Amino acid sequence: MGKPPNLYAFQSTDELAPSLRTFVLDAQNSALERHNVFRVGVSGGSLPKVLAKALLESSTGEGKVQFDKWEIFFADERAVPLDHEDSNYKLVKEELLDRLPADSGKPAVYPIDVKYLDDVQEMADQYEQTLVSVFAARDSVKLPMFDLLLLGCGPDGHTCSLFPGSPLLRETDAWVLPISDSPKPPPKRITLSLPVASHGIKIGFVATGGGKKDIMKQIFDTEEGQQLPCGLINTFAQERVSWFVDYPAIEGVSFPARRGSL
Numbered sequence: 001m002g003k004p005p006n007l008y009a010f011q012s013t014d015e016l017a018p019s020l021r022t023f024v025l026d027a028q029n030s031a032l033e034r035h036n037v038f039r040v041g042v043s044g045g046s047l048p049k050v051l052a053k054a055l056l057e058s059s060t061g062e063g064k065v066q067f068d069k070w071e072i073f074f075a076d077e078r079a080v081p082l083d084h085e086d087s088n089y090k091l092v093k094e095e096l097l098d099r100l101p102a103d104s105g106k107p108a109v110y111p112i113d114v115k116y117l118d119d120v121q122e123m124a125d126q127y128e129q130t131l132v133s134v135f136a137a138r139d140s141v142k143l144p145m146f147d148l149l150l151l152g153c154g155p156d157g158h159t160c161s162l163f164p165g166s167p168l169l170r171e172t173d174a175w176v177l178p179i180s181d182s183p184k185p186p187p188k189r190i191t192l193s194l195p196v197a198s199h200g201i202k203i204g205f206v207a208t209g210g211g212k213k214d215i216m217k218q219i220f221d222t223e224e225g226q227q228l229p230c231g232l233i234n235t236f237a238q239e240r241v242s243w244f245v246d247y248p249a250i251e252g253v254s255f256p257a258r259r260g261s262l
């Protein structure tokens, strides 16, 4: 039995951001020592804004953010054009990529191929091939291992585009999966599979606001919550997972949270 996930709680997003930065920098620095590149999977939703605050508006942590060594992938993406308001790429671009300091260097970014907007199976296969080409041939690595996965938690406990009760949660082989009937719009998406989403060297969840408190209580304090997508990642990845939350998001949660800076 490994150690449980880490739960870090802060008064507000402003107080959370510097600790998230320290966490990201630690992951970056270890990755650069290991292979001179930092491979990150990012989510959409509320995460990119908090991440941008951490990376662009704070100055905590060892060393500097070396964006020119970053390779950014999408933990999930909606099957829409890259300039559509539902696009996770657009969100990350506007919140973070367009705001990088001129002297910071640019990350390599891997968006979906919009040629396949009408065929999410093809889109998922093609994104998986992108991972194969970056992470090594599929027959030589069982699963791609991101240096860091930055994930969100929906109010229903979904993460990436893995929704509670979905048959996709049983996938053991594919790295990237198509969805045509997402319960949250838009319906057509692709997502990392649960084995890949649980396999990051470090996994950081960000959940803020009182709208998350019921699901946080389920995930951390109940048996059933461990069957939700976020709970499954907690169970599989254990201490490789760190949650960054604000106080409203964990109101009433009994699981011990470490309060204050990392």
Ligand SMILES: O=C1O[C@H](COP(=O)(O)O)[C@@H](O)[C@H](O)[C@H]1O
Binding pocket: 042, 043, 044, 045, 046, 047, 076, 077, 088, 151, 152, 153, 154, 155, 158, 159, 160, 161, 184
């Ligand atoms: O649909 C999605 O939702 C989740 C959670 O979003 P949040 O706004 O509740 O943080 C997000 O992580 C995922 O990337 C997105 O496609």
